[in-house]
Amino acid sequence: MTEITAPKSPVTAEQFADEIREQLKYSQGVTVEQATAADVYVAASKAVRNHLQDVWMDTQARTAKGETKTVAYFSAEFLMGKQLENALLNAGLTDQFDKAVEALGFEPKDIVDAEYEPGLGNGGLGRLAACYVDSLASLGVPAFGYGIQYRYGIFKQTFDENGKQVETPDYWLKNEEPWGHIDYNRDQKVSFGGEVVEENGKRVWKPAWSVRAIPVDYLVPGYKSGNVNTLRLWTARAYDEFDLLAFNRSEYMEAVKPQVAAENISKILYPEDSTKVGKELRLEQQYFFVSASLHDAIRFFYPGEDKPDLTTFADKICFQLNDTHPVIGIPELMRILIDEYDYDWDTAWSITTKAFNYTCHTLLPEALEVWPASLIGELLPRHLEIIEKISDQFKAELKGKGVDDATINDMAIYTGDAVRMAYLATYGGSYVNGVAALHSQLLKDMTLKNFSDAYPSKFTNVTNGVTPRRFIKLANPRLSDLITEGLGTDKWISDLDLLEGLEPLANDDEFVKKFAAVKQANKHAFVGFAKDHYGIDIDENTMFNTMCKRLHEYKRQSLKILAVISRYAGIKNGTINADDVLPRTVFFGAKAAPGYYLAKMTIQLINNVARVVNNDPDVKGKLAVHFLPNYNIEMAQNLIPATELDEQISQAGKEASGTGNMKFALNGALTVGTLDGANVEIRERVGAENFFLFGMNVDEVESLYATGYDPAKYYESDPRLKQAIDLVAGGTFSEGDRNAYAPLVADWLTKDWFMTLADFSSYANIQAQIEELYTHPLDWNRKALLNVARSGFFSSDRAIEDYLKDIWHTGPLA
Ligand code: Z2T
Structure with missing residues (x-):
């Protein structure tokens, strides 16, 4: 694709129309006359992306300095919704787009509708992650979202003639997807299986197989904030290593099997919400994106350093675990610090516990992930050793606190045949939060009661929020206009408390009638x-x-x-x-x-x-x-x-x-x-x-x-x-x-x-x-x-402010 030089901002509608024309010509190879709405959608999206490029690179450069602690939001799901309209809004290009597209002979709505919705999440948890990356960018906080670019998102639902649900695959990447940029040169190797051996008094993991994790970067523009953060979704590819033994026996199909298996890791989103899955592939997915992301974060802050000083790593970045799905990151960071960077256990533990925090999203006991130890042992033998050691250390610590043996047993992270991920997350991080006041209270009183008794100061609440950009401004333009009229400003879009100013208007029958008309x-x-x-x-x-x-x-x-x-x-x-x-x-x-x-x-x-x-x-x-x-x-x-x-x-x-x-x-x-x-x-x-x-x-x-x-x-x-x-x-x-x-x-x-x-x-x-x-x-x-x-x-802006104040202890970029 021919890249076009950085566009000037602010841009006029005429200039933006020219940028779309250039994209149509150099990137799609069609004339305006030949172009369909889908062509214009791709061209306009690329034009918008180009507008964000300088700010994105600038945000990354300022983030990399490490002066303001960065937030990494680890989530198996990001339910982003369509991107174009949101990017236009946040970049301040909506008017230019509307006029430019009309000048090219199209309806703006048809162009926006041409986008295929990315459905990389099940429901609330995934949409929350999307709202949070929007708010982080809008507040100017240096942040990464880290997750998986599934080939197939949440299934498409239809009903058969009997009214039964029928699921069909959501092949969302069937046409050109202009937002995600694949970055082959920032790949990571993620390994699985094999065994742990003793070498020179060290435990050394000899994995059996590896996959290549390649990042696909999505730009996350803040609303008029001058910041563009990154959502980095990993896709799994095979390494070009054939099993030569099998190959020599001319069993070609056998030889390529591991390649096919490797790419399966990022193939499909599990469609279960609030129930645990317990499938090997699911654990592979979790480890895949978390391992790649942790290595990515280290490379980002210590580029090119073989022996970086990671004792200050947790001052540069913290990792928010969106439920238990990314909790394998705790033993993984321990492993990285000890095995790859030669830190001793205690140093590694203090860095790790400082870096991680855990958000719980459920009260249903059946939704708390518990992995069979045998499965972890097979797939991640070194991690199982580390988990056992964490579990032993935890028991000793509880004993030291005077907790009785029966309770210690109830609280076991490693039971001997299973690993309880919520417990690992609670012990292995600094803070645990529920997602509404009642929920956080019930976590303390019931689900994680023993933990809250032993570590009361770890527990906190952050009530969820939703982004007013997508869910008011974009979804409800009529109400948005009325709110702006009522308040005399549109500042509410980034300061939602201003809605309080509407309160007196509830006594104004004329205004209420306008509201009813909306x-x-x-x-x-x-x-x-x-x-x-x-x-x-x-x-x-x-x-x-x-x-x-x-x-x-x-x-x-x-x-x-x-x-x-x-x-x-x-x-x-x-x-x-x-x-x-x-x-x-x-x-x-x-x-x-x-x-x-x-x-x-x-x-x-x-x-x-x-x-x-x-x-x-x-x-x-x-x-x-x-x-x-x-x-x-x-x-x-x-x-x-x-x-x-x-x-x-x-x-x-x-x-x-x-x-x-x-x-x-x-x-x-x-x-x-x-x-x-x-x-x-x-x-x-x-x-x-x-x-x-x-x-x-x-x-x-x-x-x-x-x-x-x-x-x-x-x-x-x-x-x-x-x-x-x-x-x-x-x-x-x-x-x-x-x-x-x-x-x-x-x-x-x-x-x-x-x-x-x-x-x-x-x-x-x-x-x-x-x-x-x-x-x-x-x-x-x-x-x-x-x-x-x-x-x-x-507002998710308020929720993020709460996380900043009570959990992450960081703020906007200087
Ligand atoms: C999910 O969407 C939620 C909880 C889960 O627990 C899993 C998934 Cl996929 C493991 C939801 C909660 O049910 C909902 O109450 C909450 O608002 C949402 O997460 C975001 O916190």
Whole structure:
């Protein structure tokens, strides 16, 4: 590709059009007349990237000086979403782009839409990582994101004729991808297997095989910050080393097998969220990106030095572990320091523990990664030795603190046949944080209680946040304009606390009406989006009620669909007067892990409820249900601004934080929710009177578990619930087939681990309150506006400020 000399900034629309023309000519080899929207997308993206290049190199040079400690965010997932629009916004090139593209004869929207969304994450955890790299750059903090450039991202979801989820591969790199720049000269060797031998009194790892880790660099421009950070995603390639023995026996296919295996490492994102996978390839992925990244960081700060002084390494950089997926980095840094740089154990340990911090994202015990020691031993024998030694040292340390033997045993990092990664991370780093106040408290009280007792000062909270650039400014341009009008400035985009300035406007009926008009316009726009993308017809004069997130039992999509069924049945049989019913359109968006049986069955049920309800003339105009396929960032950006009522209905004590809840509140939806995760803080901030609370709290859940939970009791005691479940069991949503949902029904009635049935009545009861308010649009919108005004805290900029202050102890580049 012919590189074009650095463009001048600021640039005019005419100049930017010329830059796109040059890219079309020299890079794509097409004329403007021949160019398609996809061509212009690639050309414009490269032109934007060129604009960022000088700042990127300058940011790297200033970062490399090491005067300000750098943050490295280690994450197996970065769910970035489409790049072009965001890069234009942050680079201040949106207007130039719009005019330039129009001058070339294209619609700006068509160009932006031509981008294929990179889906390198499952859900909240991956999107959080993307919000955090955006905020780090916007705040001017020197930072790297480190992860994996998977060939296949999160699967694409469709539904078959029975409403079942069908997964298809997400081959996102099928066309030219202009953002990631592969850097063959900054590769790293990552080794696996083999054995550890004793040589001159040293333990020496003799690996059996290696893969080449090649970085693909994504520029992360800060919003008007003058900083462009780097997201470095590794791709696995084979070394050009054939097994000559096999080759000589002319078993060519056998000889290339290791090459094929090597490249498998970065081939696919595991589609499980909040459940552990336990597969060898997954551990290979984790070690692959973490080992490459640690070596990369050393090379970055000590270029060309054979014997760098790494005693100050942790002053130059710290590594944030995004859940347990990158925790193998702790023994890996120990190994690097001891085996590769000859440091003694204690020196290595003090550098390592200073460098690492760990964020936990779950409370579900089944989601805490535990690796079989045999697997680690096979794949990373030297690391297993180091882990054992860390574990022994830990036990001794606890003993020294006077902890009793039984507790020490409970806290074992290495149990003899397994390695508990959350424990390793807690002991091997400086700080541990949960992702919402309630979650951090529960970590201390339950999940990691012994650890918090032994090391209280390690534990802290950082409540999650979301980037206002993508999730307000880009996703909701109408609301953005109104906020800017209301505040008289657009500074809120990088200082979201300024939204508080909208508070007095909640008393200004004219402003509230404008706010309502924005929501209506967003609903109208979404009707068009849904028609284009899904071919469905939606009545924009119904309440838009949304539940979108991963499909999980604990999130309780079941509760929502049972309430929908109950509503449907009530209208049909006259227990609910049709004239009293507030017309609603219920949207679901959710991917289920491919192997998660009950979650997939729930999807099928929702689709079939939608089929029945949407085709029943008796409820026409009163109730519609749509399961929108393939929930992703693009859908979120379109659906959230159009939503009026958001569902955050997980069982209390199960959702670590939630981040969708923040996006909805910031976009002027009201929330119906439980006291779970960040809902608690959202409600505190927006005011109890502006939040629809229902259901049991954590203590009530705990005592119900303790006294013995019997879901059948709830089924018997609320006729609405009984009727809803009976309809499912009786075949109403399976063309008479009573077996179709039998496993789901059996689970509800006999197990119901997340107490959906126990919370049903409370949930059904609060609907009247919701609907009453909705019939007073001015009151509803006043509350929605207050949600916006009071949610500035949930900016990822604030979250990053918290990390800087409480965990990383660093700040912006000088
Ligand atoms: C994930 O998205 C989350 C937690 C996980 O625990 C794994 C994945 Cl892939 C191992 C989510 C939480 O469920 C959600 O509550 C939270 O808001 C989000 O991480 C970001 O912290």
